[in-house]
Amino acid sequence: MSRIAPMKTVFSGIQPSGSVHLGNILGALINWKRMQKDYSCYYCIVDLHSLTTFPDKELLQQDKIDTIKSLVAVGIDPNKSIVYFQSDLPHHAELSWILSNFCQIGELQRMTQYKDKSESFGTHAGLFTYPVLMAADILIHKADEVPVGDDQTQHLELTRDIATRFNQKYQEIFPIPSRNSTKTGARVMSLRHPEAKMSKSSDDIAGTIYITDDDEEIIKKLKTSVTDSGSKISYDKENKPGISNLLEILASITSRSVEQTLNEVSGMQYGDFKMHVSDELISFLSPIREVYLGLTDKKILQISKEGSEKAKITADETLVEVKNCLGI
Ligand code: AQP
Numbered sequence: 001m002s003r004i005a006p007m008k009t010v011f012s013g014i015q016p017s018g019s020v021h022l023g024n025i026l027g028a029l030i031n032w033k034r035m036q037k038d039y040s041c042y043y044c045i046v047d048l049h050s051l052t053t054f055p056d057k058e059l060l061q062q063d064k065i066d067t068i069k070s071l072v073a074v075g076i077d078p079n080k081s082i083v084y085f086q087s088d089l090p091h092h093a094e095l096s097w098i099l100s101n102f103c104q105i106g107e108l109q110r111m112t113q114y115k116d117k118s119e120s121f122g123t124h125a126g127l128f129t130y131p132v133l134m135a136a137d138i139l140i141h142k143a144d145e146v147p148v149g150d151d152q153t154q155h156l157e158l159t160r161d162i163a164t165r166f167n168q169k170y171q172e173i174f175p176i177p178s179r180n181s182t183k184t185g186a187r188v189m190s191l192r193h194p195e196a197k198m199s200k201s202s203d204d205i206a207g208t209i210y211i212t213d214d215d216e217e218i219i220k221k222l223k224t225s226v227t228d229s230g231s232k233i234s235y236d237k238e239n240k241p242g243i244s245n246l247l248e249i250l251a252s253i254t255s256r257s258v259e260q261t262l263n264e265v266s267g268m269q270y271g272d273f274k275m276h277v278s279d280e281l282i283s284f285l286s287p288i289r290e291v292y293l294g295l296t297d298k299k300i301l302q303i304s305k306e307g308s309e310k311a312k313i314t315a316d317e318t319l320v321e322v323k324n325c326l327g328i
Helices: 022-035 047-053 057-074 091-102 105-109 112-121 130-140 150-169 215-223 241-253 258-265 270-294 297-326
Strands: 009-014 040-045 082-085 145-147 178-180
Touching: 009 022, 009 130, 022 040, 022 057, 022 145, 022 241, 022 270, 040 057, 040 297, 047 057, 047 112, 047 130, 057 082, 057 270, 057 297, 082 297, 091 130, 091 150, 091 297, 112 130, 112 150, 130 150, 130 297, 145 150, 150 178, 215 270, 241 258, 241 270
Parallel strands: 009 040, 009 145, 040 082, 145 178
Antiparallel strands: none
16 A cells, blocks of 8 residues: 655744845745645744844834735745744744754854844844754754745755754754755845845835835836846846846746746837836736735734644654753
8 A cells, every 4th residue: 555655844934024025025935835735834933033133022013913914915825834923932942052052153153144134233142143043943843845045045054064963963853954945036136236135124125125015116116226237138147137136036926937038028128128027026916915905913813823833733842852862
């Protein structure tokens, strides 16, 4: 008799550090949605991580709720996936402490996100040990795959090293998680500063397309997006980062390759090309925005409550196993 293999586990997190944007959607969330079909998925609003940037209390509370709204609007189904707030499970912080013993200071010093963020938020230990907490997030549910954008590759590598060291020192309890990424959209850049990634906490609002942006705002942001000198549309990330970013965005939202997209738009003037991208963005984002605006805070709190109850089951099991290994 043939047996059905158990579903693999997926974990990914998102910080409630402001409105979800196009980079989050194309780099992570559409992949999260796709994976629900074949995997057992845990999607976590990592509010402990966001404390590293000292958010305002009221804003954080609303951002947490709005982030789950964004997930549901993009197509994360709480009946299929487990969606919860990180701080509802003390297991994450407890495992993080345990795993910090399997990580070298030099490794944390090499993390580029630490270097970037410490310029704005100082060199405090929370920011420094952020990747260990991220490793705990992933390993507490024994995730096999982690759908994240390009910017998280370094953190995931460290998670793999930490898991391997624990397994070698004690017992093979953690799967070594691998990154699952989208082909295009893995690093969406700012529309105004295409050398920097589109980001929630960026001051540069005009360079970021938010999930709540209405059609007018989308058109305005595309109109003022940075292109490059010259007039020919070509894919050249080094010399034409603005145009290349728009090509990648267009390819991603229309589910085509960059090559196919380039063939379709290569004869256009920059102005017409930008209008075309904004039309496609409106078609892509307006149904998502409609679902988002229809969700109530009460509904979201119910989703997170049920999610944390389910997430607690596997987190409990892993912690017991880890503590048994360690003798505590
Ligand atoms: N610009 C981006 N392009 C592609 N993927 C991106 N992600 C973030 N920005 C881009 C992916 O979105 C997921 C959730 O990210 P996060 O909220 O945990 O943290 P982040 O990477 O630091 O994202 P932000 O939006 O830039 O937030 P802030 O400004 O608070 O730092 C991750 O999978 C990430 O790869």
